Amino acid sequence: MATYIIKRLFQFIPVLLGISILVFFLLHLIPGDPALTLLGQDASKEDLARLRNVLGLNEPLWIQLFVFLKNLLQGDLGNSIFQDVPVLNLIFDHLPATLELALLSLIIALIISIPLGILSAVKQFSWLDYSSMFFAQLGISMPVFWMGLLLIIGFSVNLNVLPSFGRGDPIFEATIDTIQTGNLYFIIDSFKHLLLPAFTLGLMSAALITRMVRSAMLEVLKEDYVRTAEAKGVKGYIIILKHVFRNALIPVVTIVGLQFGNLLGGAIVTETVFGWPGIGRLVITAISQRDFPVVQGCVLIIALLFALINLVVDILYAIINPKIQHV
Amino acid sequence: MELFKQVKFDEPVREKAKLALDVKEILYVLTKSKSVLIGGMIVFIVIFCAIFAPLIATHDPYQMNIGDRLLKPMEHGHLLGTDQYGRDLFTRIIYGARVSLEVGFISVGLSLLIGVTIGLIAGYYGGWIDMIIMRFVDIVLSFPVLLLAIALVAALGPGIQNVILALGVVYWTNYARIVRASVLAIKEEEYIQAAKTIGSSDFRIIFYNILPNCLAPIVVVATLGLGVAIIAEATLSFLGLGIQPPKASWGWTLAFGMKFIRETPYLSLYPGLAIMITVLGFNLLGDGIRDLTDSKLKRK
Numbered sequence: 001m002a003t004y005i006i007k008r009l010f011q012f013i014p015v016l017l018g019i020s021i022l023v024f025f026l027l028h029l030i031p032g033d034p035a036l037t038l039l040g041q042d043a044s045k046e047d048l049a050r051l052r053n054v055l056g057l058n059e060p061l062w063i064q065l066f067v068f069l070k071n072l073l074q075g076d077l078g079n080s081i082f083q084d085v086p087v088l089n090l091i092f093d094h095l096p097a098t099l100e101l102a103l104l105s106l107i108i109a110l111i112i113s114i115p116l117g118i119l120s121a122v123k124q125f126s127w128l129d130y131s132s133m134f135f136a137q138l139g140i141s142m143p144v145f146w147m148g149l150l151l152i153i154g155f156s157v158n159l160n161v162l163p164s165f166g167r168g169d170p171i172f173e174a175t176i177d178t179i180q181t182g183n184l185y186f187i188i189d190s191f192k193h194l195l196l197p198a199f200t201l202g203l204m205s206a207a208l209i210t211r212m213v214r215s216a217m218l219e220v221l222k223e224d225y226v227r228t229a230e231a232k233g234v235k236g237y238i239i240i241l242k243h244v245f246r247n248a249l250i251p252v253v254t255i256v257g258l259q260f261g262n263l264l265g266g267a268i269v270t271e272t273v274f275g276w277p278g279i280g281r282l283v284i285t286a287i288s289q290r291d292f293p294v295v296q297g298c299v300l301i302i303a304l305l306f307a308l309i310n311l312v313v314d315i316l317y318a319i320i321n322p323k324i325q326h327v
Numbered sequence: 328m329e330l331f332k333q334v335k336f337d338e339p340v341r342e343k344a345k346l347a348l349d350v351k352e353i354l355y356v357l358t359k360s361k362s363v364l365i366g367g368m369i370v371f372i373v374i375f376c377a378i379f380a381p382l383i384a385t386h387d388p389y390q391m392n393i394g395d396r397l398l399k400p401m402e403h404g405h406l407l408g409t410d411q412y413g414r415d416l417f418t419r420i421i422y423g424a425r426v427s428l429e430v431g432f433i434s435v436g437l438s439l440l441i442g443v444t445i446g447l448i449a450g451y452y453g454g455w456i457d458m459i460i461m462r463f464v465d466i467v468l469s470f471p472v473l474l475l476a477i478a479l480v481a482a483l484g485p486g487i488q489n490v491i492l493a494l495g496v497v498y499w500t501n502y503a504r505i506v507r508a509s510v511l512a513i514k515e516e517e518y519i520q521a522a523k524t525i526g527s528s529d530f531r532i533i534f535y536n537i538l539p540n541c542l543a544p545i546v547v548v549a550t551l552g553l554g555v556a557i558i559a560e561a562t563l564s565f566l567g568l569g570i571q572p573p574k575a576s577w578g579w580t581l582a583f584g585m586k587f588i589r590e591t592p593y594l595s596l597y598p599g600l601a602i603m604i605t606v607l608g609f610n611l612l613g614d615g616i617r618d619l620t621d622s623k624l625k626r627k
Contacts, residue, residue, distance in 0.1 A: 018466030029482035141607035146599030265471025287481040307469040
């Protein structure tokens with residue numbers, strides 16, 4: 001196991017380097033003079049020269065790349081052009097909100113998809129199976145922002161029970177405040193703000209995971225050892241939970257891990273719809289302000305997180321299924 | 328040597344290619360598979376609307392009429408009402424199909440061109456070429472695809488051409504991986520060895536002998552990819568990074584409608600419905616074709 005983990009960690013290094021180089025070249029995809037594009041046609045010569053200097057555009061490309069990678073190793077992602085603060089600080093300010101949203105979305109997705117996927121497989125070709133697969137197909141075909149909009153119309157505009165914009169106190173702080181004061185308002189307000197965006201993101205993932213759980217369960221249900229357990233008179237629910245679901249979990253772990261990464265990407269849209277102050281909203285705001293160092297920094301951090309999650313999933317996969325270590 | 332000349336090495340290839348795209352079988356499944364039937368009908372209707380938009384649309388998609396702004400559905404002869412500039416929403420949705428399909432088909436075509444070529448080269452030549460290509464694929468796959476598309480459009484600037492380019496460049500990895508996997512299996516087949524033995528060029532073997540046998544998985548992934556590309560275009564337009572006004576785009580129309588969500592929610596509901604139905608059509612069609620090709624593989 002240790003050898004496998006070390007091997008995967010070594011394979012991770014070129015991926016990290018590749019991600020960093022791709023993000024570096026994003027700036028150079030800007031057509032023409034990046035400084036002119038970022039500051040606009042009305043910018044003075046002094047401002048243009050200053051920005052070129054800040055972005056290091058006067059140096060040869062390979063030196064720019066070397067400096068970028070060196071700064072990156074020191075945790076320096078440059079400064080925001082618009083706010084003149086370190087990009088890393090901005091990211092750390094916004095990342096907890098995104099992680100909070102992505103984590104609750106994943107919990108919602110799992111709560112919905114695992115029982116639904118198991119029931120669909122066990123009751124294959126029943127009305128429950130058909131309807132859950134129909135809703136899963138709809139969920140996959142629905143743009144995430146439209147799902148958010150439907151929830152806003154339903155719960156904010158018509159029922160007026162949940163807010164459609166902004167964030168309450170961070171869940172962690174709200175929990176502490178509630179414990180200290182004994183007043184449930186803080187945590188309820190925090191959850192109220194979180195519910196709609198988390199459901200929007202979670203329902204999309206639930207659709208994919210439900211299909212995956214169902215097909216993984218159906219594969220395992222055909223196995224000989226399930227028939228043997230039935231022949232031995234083992235109770236149905238024990239077969240499903242102990243024999244079938246446990247083995248079906250292996251491919252499900254992979255898709256759940258990938259979904260968490262996708263939730264980070266999907267958060268960009270959801271955060272825009274709900275005005276959620278996370279890293280996704282930071283990217284979109286930075287794009288509209290042509291604040292490219294912030295865009296680069298956010299893309300880099302999300303991609304690194306995504307790659308890290310994939311690595312963890314690979315290692316978890318090897319722990320659950322020891323056969324994979326020998327492949 | 329005489330013996331080799333007598334071997335019609337291309338026959339099995341043609342036979343297999345014929346099997347892969349057997350028209351009779353496709354028509355048979357069309358009548359048997361509900362998924363293909365419903366998906367195909369939806370896709371046909373959307374394509375029909377896009378091609379004959381000027382004939383189906385009831386108004387000019389760009390004609391503003393402030394006197395008729397924010398009309399409700401069926402008011403003053405506007406089937407789905409009007410937007411904040413008094414433009415007919417039904418007409419804008421019909422014309423929006425053109426934009427979505429244009430972006431979808433061209434970006435998927437671009438992804439196919441890049442991905443299939445790279446997958447064929449990686450799979451056929453193997454060795455260090457394969458290793459370098461697949462490590463690069465791993466790096467691209469380390470980005471959430473939507474984020475990478477957003478970053479590319481942010482750098483290149485908004486507009487239909489840049490959206491197509493960004494989506495084409497982002498989604499090619501799926502095709503490369505699938506084609507490479509197919510090539511690895513196919514290149515060990517006897518007819519490929521026979522083609523090599525009689526001195527066929529690599530180009531001929533790759534494009535005439537191997538490619539036709541990879542078509543089935545490519546068609547499935549491309550069909551599903553069309554739905555993904557349409558959602559991605561709508562998302563970019565929704566974020567203000569895609570198709571720019573006054574061009575009719577479902578994503579942008581929906582985003583603009585959100586400003587009036589309390590008074591006229593239908594401004595956002597109908598474009599979203601159009602996106603969902605279209606993507607559902609491509610997904611059902613792709614799933615159906617996959618079932619067809621899977622069952623054919625099992626029969627083999």
